[in-house]
Amino acid sequence: MSVTQRNLWRQAIRLLVLGLCTTAMVAPLVFMIIGSLKPDAAVLTEAGTLAAIFPNEVSLQNYTDAARRVPFGRFLFNSALINLAIVVLGLAVNALAGYALARLDLPGKKIALALVMAVLVIPFEAIAIPLFYQLSAIGLRDSYLVQIVPFIANPLSIYLFYSFFLNLPRELEEAARLDGAGTWRTFITIIVPNAKPVFAAVTIVSFLFSWGAYLWPLLMTTRAAVRPLPLAIASFYTLPPRQWGDILAFGVMMVAPLLVIFIVFQRWFVTGVANSGMKG
């Protein structure tokens, strides 16, 4: 075998492996998107066949149906509002907490950090019920607030910020202090602009977590007026007739905003890492 031939083989095997992995990842998504375009009855009957990917007929009927059966706009608005609040307030609160833990000279800092770590491993389901009683007792049920406030401070976000700030060169802040900026100003004008990658990461992670929130809104809300998207998609299963096409169409509509967020913030990872101005 010549060198070029061997390279060709190697290339082919590499493509094959990559192709298989990609298929495994993308297939469910494709199934969902294609399924959402097919008549309800065809979705399950054609599931194992080639028609699952190459449909015989295509229409947007499911989308209009789904939007008619539940007030999609309302649910989307609720989810968007709740998530936006969680992410934006969360970035502010968790970034400051992470910075304080990483840099400020505070008594009891080590204990606070240990507590954050401890909270990180407690599953939310384990505290959902006591939290339900507590928040019901103060009359917060059936509101946006109850779906936002408990999720603003997030141990994972704090930890991500903490470790990023810990590794940021200290001299950057010291230079800013000497140049005349106080602690707060230094944080806003020097730290934050250089922390884009971690802000992007935390945005994506917390959006992913809270966009799919199901158990908590199910416990705390009864009115459709404040309920988020995941509860709406669940209602398709309980409202007969069960129409798979509609469910998949709704799924597509629910995932789309997440993809947009991901694509927008993903670019920040790259630019953030590339423009370190320190001597390296």
Added chain:
Amino acid sequence: MAAIRFDQVSKLYPGPVRAVDGVSIDIRDGEFLVLVGPSGCGKSTLIRMLAGLESVSAGVISIDDRSVNDLPPEQRNTAMVFQNYALYPHMTVRGNLAFPLKMRKTPPAEARAKIDEVAELLELSPILDRKPAQLSGGQRQRVAMGRAIVRDPAVFLMDEPLSNLDAKLRTQIRADIASLQHRLGTTTIYVTHDQVEAMTLGHRICVMKQGAVQQIGPPGEVYERPANAFVAGFLGNPGMNLIPAGAVSAAPDRLELDLAGQSLAFESSAIPSGDRIGSNCLLGVRPEALTPVKPNSQEPQLRCTIEAVELIGHEQLAHLSLASSEMPSTPLAGSYTDKIIARIPSTVRLERGSAMWFGLSPDAIYIFENDGEKRSIDHRATESPPVES
């Protein structure tokens, strides 16, 4: 413009580590002081305390007779050039220069004029719109300097600002810094490891060891009249040879030393007689003061064995030992050894393993007390001006 005073300043880190130990230094307005000392001796800690980046454990630091111990860094009006420059990565060069002015609420028109002036001075004009990542090491260094001078601080602090540059660039920027400081007349404290920077840059050198000041004075004077064996061994490249010796008491104006079995006698009115020195001392002699001679019993001479030779361009460093085949070297107390280095023109042929004789002129030698703490004799007092206090 400012005069700076450290008054019995100490810094204790938890541990406890005494990073700075009772340092008192007076720095005149406009003076250029160079801080040197081995790694970990507290140089950075000292200037960081002045900048307000570290708290002061004891003592008082004042700028223009006003204690700054309790002022936050942003109110001290000091500027620092960091070893890694610490340029703001997300701002252009112009943004970096503008930042300290913006923080001081300088009117925009004035700020622009000031930035242009500094850019002109440091030849930054063509790169004003670039980000730090798009600059070479030397350019970054100049931007860091520019950011420090743009707001006319009371004090410049520089912590090994050239150590990340190659040798050629370092030589060039070293000269630039000296002339810049001369032109601006701003009080400057400059930390370095580099012998040449230490000797050439400052009005005065301050040598530190383990958090304490060993000697302060003009470079020539500290070099010529080191206060103790540490300073003598630290300055110079290579530093002064320090050879443990036994002093044999002798007649007035005569000092007889015993170096690993070799006996040397010096006669000079400047040298006190042996009984003033004590039985043990260190004989100090600079590598360049060791001159090869023919064996001759009339003058004080050292017989050495050549152990290794390093050729460095127009001269060579001979690594010598006092040991000979008949007289093996004896283990010596403390950190001092009988290893000697001589700086010899490369025209002289040196052969490894062969013996060689070096003449020692009485005014080229130093005698330190055994523990290296103090200089026992000061036979150069008549030649040099008195030490400034």
